[in-house]
Amino acid sequence: MLFVDIRKQFRTAGSPPFHLDVRETFAPGFTVLFGPSGAGKSTLLDCISGLLRPDAGVIKFNDEYFFNAARRFSLPAQMRRIAYVFQSLALFPHLSVEENVAYGLSAFPSPERQERVERILPAFHIEALRRRKPGELSGGEKQRVALARSLVTQPQLLLLDEPLTGLDAALRQAILQDLRAWNAAERIPILYVTHNREEVDAIGERVVALVNGRVQESGAPRAVLDAPRSVALAQAAGFENFLDGHVVEQRPADGVMRVVLASANCELEIPLGTVPPGAAVQVAIRAGDILLATEAPRALSARNVLPGTLDALEPRGSLVVAQVTAGARFIVHLTPGAVRSLQLVPGLRVWLVLKTHSCHVVLP
Amino acid sequence: MNLDALLLSFRLAAVVSAILLMLALPLAYWLAFTHWRGKFLLESVVALPLVLPPTVLGFYALIALGPRGPLGRLWQFLFGHTLAFTFAGLVIASLVYSLPFAVQPLIASFESLDRRLLDASSILGASRLRTFFRIIVPLSWPGLITAVVLSFAHTLGEFGVVLMVGGNLPGITRTVSIDIYDRVQALDFAAANHTALLLLGISFIVLAVVYGMNRRVWSPWLAK
Numbered sequence: 001m002l003f004v005d006i007r008k009q010f011r012t013a014g015s016p017p018f019h020l021d022v023r024e025t026f027a028p029g030f031t032v033l034f035g036p037s038g039a040g041k042s043t044l045l046d047c048i049s050g051l052l053r054p055d056a057g058v059i060k061f062n063d064e065y066f067f068n069a070a071r072r073f074s075l076p077a078q079m080r081r082i083a084y085v086f087q088s089l090a091l092f093p094h095l096s097v098e099e100n101v102a103y104g105l106s107a108f109p110s111p112e113r114q115e116r117v118e119r120i121l122p123a124f125h126i127e128a129l130r131r132r133k134p135g136e137l138s139g140g141e142k143q144r145v146a147l148a149r150s151l152v153t154q155p156q157l158l159l160l161d162e163p164l165t166g167l168d169a170a171l172r173q174a175i176l177q178d179l180r181a182w183n184a185a186e187r188i189p190i191l192y193v194t195h196n197r198e199e200v201d202a203i204g205e206r207v208v209a210l211v212n213g214r215v216q217e218s219g220a221p222r223a224v225l226d227a228p229r230s231v232a233l234a235q236a237a238g239f240e241n242f243l244d245g246h247v248v249e250q251r252p253a254d255g256v257m258r259v260v261l262a263s264a265n266c267e268l269e270i271p272l273g274t275v276p277p278g279a280a281v282q283v284a285i286r287a288g289d290i291l292l293a294t295e296a297p298r299a300l301s302a303r304n305v306l307p308g309t310l311d312a313l314e315p316r317g318s319l320v321v322a323q324v325t326a327g328a329r330f331i332v333h334l335t336p337g338a339v340r341s342l343q344l345v346p347g348l349r350v351w352l353v354l355k356t357h358s359c360h361v362v363l364p
Numbered sequence: 365m366n367l368d369a370l371l372l373s374f375r376l377a378a379v380v381s382a383i384l385l386m387l388a389l390p391l392a393y394w395l396a397f398t399h400w401r402g403k404f405l406l407e408s409v410v411a412l413p414l415v416l417p418p419t420v421l422g423f424y425a426l427i428a429l430g431p432r433g434p435l436g437r438l439w440q441f442l443f444g445h446t447l448a449f450t451f452a453g454l455v456i457a458s459l460v461y462s463l464p465f466a467v468q469p470l471i472a473s474f475e476s477l478d479r480r481l482l483d484a485s486s487i488l489g490a491s492r493l494r495t496f497f498r499i500i501v502p503l504s505w506p507g508l509i510t511a512v513v514l515s516f517a518h519t520l521g522e523f524g525v526v527l528m529v530g531g532n533l534p535g536i537t538r539t540v541s542i543d544i545y546d547r548v549q550a551l552d553f554a555a556a557n558h559t560a561l562l563l564l565g566i567s568f569i570v571l572a573v574v575y576g577m578n579r580r581v582w583s584p585w586l587a588k
Contacts (some may be wrong), residue, residue: 051483077486090484094502103498104488153488 001158002026006047006067020044020054020213026189030203033193034049034225035210036236039074041193042087044210045159048191049084050077061157061233083150084159089142091134097145098130099194104153124148124178147175151182158183158189158190164199168274191271197238200225209233231282240287240331242362243268246280256303256356259283268304271360281361287333289358292322293351294342304354312346313339326352366559369543376451376539377519380458384466384515385508389467392470393496414464422528425457431530449531454539457529458519465514473507474500476543510574517570521563 003024027199033041046052048059050066053074059067065238066075092100098117105113121127123275124144130279134142143163150158164172176185176199177320181189192203198208200221207225208218217224228234231242244262251257256269269285308326315321320339322332330352334344344350391410395403413421429447435456436446447453477500485495501508507549523541528539532546540559547556 049487051486077483078489078491082487084484085485086480086484088478090478090480091482092484092499103485103490106494149488328585363381 001028001062002047002048002191003060004044006054008043008047008052008054008056010043011174013278018213019255020047021086022210022213022215024215026191026210027206028187028189029183030190031201032203032205032207032221033191033210034195034200034207034236035216037195039210039232039236040213040230043213044260045084045161047192048157049159050075051084063069067296071359080157081155082157082159083153083155085146085150085163087162089146091142091146093134095133096130097126097132097134097137099344100134101149101152102146103149118205120131120148120152123182132286137163140167140175140328143167143175144178147179154186156188158188160190162195163192165196168200172199173202177240178333195236195291199226205222211236227360228363229360231284234284234360234362238286239284239360240333241283241285241290243283243285243328247275247277248312249277249301259359261328262349263329264327266306267304268354268359269356270361271357273361275361281348282363284360284362285354285358287321287329287331289355290330290332291334292324292334292338292344293308293353294344294348296351297353300353302350302353302355304356304359306352306354308350308352310344310346310348310350313344324350324352326350366379366538366540366543366555369538369540370562371541371557372451372538373520376454377516379455380462380519381466381512381516383455384459384462385512388463388466388470388511388515389501392474393500393540395467396471396474402508404492410467413461413462418461418522418524419528422525425453425525425529427458429453429456437458439448448529448532449537451536454526454530454537457525458522460531461522461525464519465518466511468508469514470504473504473510477503513570517567520566545573548554 003025006020008020010018013211018040022040022044033040043052047054048066054067054069056069057067058065058069061080064075065073065103066080067073088121092103095103098121101120102117105116108116121130124147125147126141126144129145131139134145137145147163155303164175167175194200204221206218207221209216209224209228211230216230216233217228225237228237228239234242245259245268246262247257248260250256250272252272255272257272257275259268259270260266261268270283291302296307304334306326308324308330311323311325313320313322315336318336320334320336322334322344324330324332332352395407395410426448427433428435429439431440431446431448436448438448439445439452447456481499481503482495485499490498508583522539523540523545526537526539530539532538532542538546540563544556544559544563547553547559
């Protein structure tokens with residue numbers, strides 16, 4: 001169990017100071033650190049690993065202090081028994097795969113060192129690469145070597161800073177599978193930084209959302225990322241539509257409140273919140289949560305039906321991005337099949353259908 | 365061509381660049397990685413020989429190494445003679461004179477290292493010393509070679525400092541550049557030209573090696 005309660009301030013010329021202020025407990029198993037870039041995720045890992053020294057607070061692992069500002073104590077990074085895989089991986093370019101993997105084992109006698117290397121190489125499918133230099137490896141192979149180099153030391157804590165960025169989904173899944181298999185035996189806390197929604201879903205355990213140096217929310221991925229409470233987090237979680245408006249009425253009996261959008265005289269019903277009438281709010285809606293109809297829909301459970309005009313269609317991979325003006329500008333995700341069967345063309349009159357619970361109030 | 369002078373110069377340059385490498389490695393490491401605010405002061409001191417006229421440097425070296433100077437007195441106490449006009453004195457003065465040529469390339473190459481490699485080494489449990497010898501030095505070898513080659517070449521060609529500190533004692537302090545000067549004074553232009561041409565050739569080869577090195581043309585671990 002890792003307990004972190006730290007504060008650190010950074011001053012850079014020409015920009016406002018950045019404050020990291022985190023209090024959080026990390027249990028064995030995966031915890032995803034999620035947040036927009038610049039939220040302080042890597043800085044937090046640097047503090048936990050001992051590469052950076054916080055200004056104040058404590059970092060405690062089980063009963064051992066890594067850092068205690070009150071006692072002016074900081075355990076050197078070399079002695080924390082942490083494995084840390086950087087985003088850049090930082091493989092030593094002049095050493096072979098085998099030498100890289102054995103690098104952290106210098107404290108062990110030679111036979112044990114050899115044995116551990118022999119055990120980890122096949123576990124990460126890099127046995128055949130042992131004589132190669134990092135410059136001769138593919139992206140996925142480098143990532144496997146970096147993981148093996150870290151895990152062979154049998155750390156008591158694992159920090160992963162976007163270790164699988166840039167890999168295709170299948171390879172990412174395969175490496176995550178190896179990692180999960182490894183941790184089934186070890187059961188140590190793993191802090192996994194990513195801002196990739198797919199990776200969060202693939203790992204699927206607890207998510208801690210960091211925004212502007214602070215923990216904003218934590219919990220199950222669905223709770224944190226499907227209903228984010230801040231604009232920054234909603235953007236990081238992949239929300240496409242942000243609408244300005246203000247609350248006109250709360251209807252506790254119906255479990256909703258009415259919001260008038262600022263851009264037009266157009267109303268939305270959204271889940272009841274604590275925002276008082278008259279207050280300005282921002283409503284975030286996923287492009288994939290919006291339905292599009294070419295005739296006025298009737299007899300629907302969805303409370304929000306907005307008439308509008310289809311402005312543009314743009315194919316993007318396996319989906320089509322539609323721009324619709326319906327009071328405000330909306331981005332809607334459709335399948336190519338839907339575009340064909342509805343015979344959608346720009347200029348067409350359309351209706352947008354939004355479920356109440358697809359609308360999330362977010363704070364600036 | 366005066367072979368004695370040439371051999372003496374090579375001996376001096378070899379001794380000086382070997383000692384300089386040992387001095388410059390820790391100094392450059394410290395200058396490259398310290399967060400001390402006053403480090404610019406030390407940087408200025410290290411770079412001073414670059415801008416100082418060699419005669420000025422030689423003058424102060426002579427004073428320091430002479431029988432009344434601190435270093436001279438210490439040396440006399442230890443070995444029974446002063447440093448001025450000796451090979452050892454020449455070595456000490458040359459160390460100062462060529463220091464920036466050893467330190468600057470090392471600083472440049474240490475600073476260009478990816479800091480995350482050093483972080484990774486620490487995280488993997490390596491001490492600073494181990495990180496230095498296993499990661500920093502092997503990845504800085506073009507800088508290391510540049511440092512050695514430049515301090516060798518610079519010492520080989522020095523004139524003002526040698527003249528001030530060493531004088532012109534054949535076989536002891538008469539280096540190759542002083543020899544050229546002597547030949548010219550004696551109007552023996554042919555002999556001067558032989559030696560000068562040799563130095564010109566050596567200097568060119570040295571610089572070609574250094575520039576080639578800095579493009580990393582021989583770097584063995586680049587991806588093919």
